[in-house]
Amino acid sequence: DIQMTQSPSTLSASVGDRVTITCRASQSITSWLAWYQQKPGKAPKLLISKASSLESGVPSRFSGSGSGTEFTLTISSLQPDDFATYYCQQYNTYSTFGGGTKVEIK
Amino acid sequence: QVQLVESGGGLVKPGGSLRLSCAASGFTFTDYYMSWIRQAPEKGLEWLSYISSSGSTIYYADSVKGRFTISRDNAKNSLYLQMNSLRVDDTAVYYCARGTGYGSFYFDYWGQGALVTVTS
Numbered sequence: 269d270i271q272m273t274q275s276p277s278t279l280s281a282s283v284g285d286r287v288t289i290t291c292r293a294s295q296s297i298t299s300w301l302a303w304y305q306q307k308p309g310k311a312p313k314l315l316i317s318k319a320s321s322l323e324s325g326v327p328s329r330f331s332g333s334g335s336g337t338e339f340t341l342t343i344s345s346l347q348p349d350d351f352a353t354y355y356c357q358q359y360n361t362y363s364t365f366g367g368g369t370k371v372e373i374k
Numbered sequence: 375q376v377q378l379v380e381s382g383g384g385l386v387k388p389g390g391s392l393r394l395s396c397a398a399s400g401f402t403f404t405d406y407y408m409s410w411i412r413q414a415p416e417k418g419l420e421w422l423s424y425i426s427s428s429g430s431t432i433y434y435a436d437s438v439k440g441r442f443t444i445s446r447d448n449a450k451n452s453l454y455l456q457m458n459s460l461r462v463d464d465t466a467v468y469y470c471a472r473g474t475g476y477g478s479f480y481f482d483y484w485g486q487g488a489l490v491t492v493t494s
Binding site for chain 1: 409411419420421424433435436469475478479480481482485486487
């Protein structure tokens with residue numbers, strides 16, 4: 269099974285900060301990686317697919333990069349609406365989610 | 375607009391059974407793989423199962439293989455999850471989600487979730 273490791277598990281940041289979340293796969297998943305945002309009590313929302321393809325309607329301050337085993341989600345200038353938990357998901361072989369990164373207010 | 379609405383959640387004793395349903399609308403149901411994903415309280419997301427558009431191909435996570443059964447009724451635009459031999463650690467919010475991609479799938483639409491609580 270492919271394991272997905274996200275870091276950090278919690279991140280404290282301020283509005284306007286540049287934020288980077290890392291996701292590592294236990295084996296190569298080429299670019300079959302998605303990122304989701306989840307707010308408390310809500311279903312996850314898809315942000316990015318195929319490692320770097322931004323979904324329609326997602327603000328351009330979100331970007332994804334990487335391939336193989338190492339991936340990043342970057343928020344270029346953190347906004348109040350961005351405080352949430354973020355998950356990566358590999359879909360190279362079935363599906364596995366990372367453990368999540370909670371972005372909280374500093 | 376795409377809508378996925380889960381139902382059938384509730385309270386059940388260990389060893390019991392429950393069947394979740396997911397009603398889909400706003401898209402051509404027969405064009406898409408569908409999936410079940412769960413989230414235990416204060417925990418992360420766990421993928422459980424995929425079913426192909428025709429229902430002929432099914433995959434399960436090891437944690438539920440042999441206990442849970444995914445199925446779909448394309449005439450009713452509905453997805454199901456039959457859960458047997460439930461355990462306390464199956465307590466979670468269960469989401470149905472639409473799978474998008476070619477041969478491998480990410481999830482572009484999710485339902486609001488159905489809470490399943492397994493307790494004696």
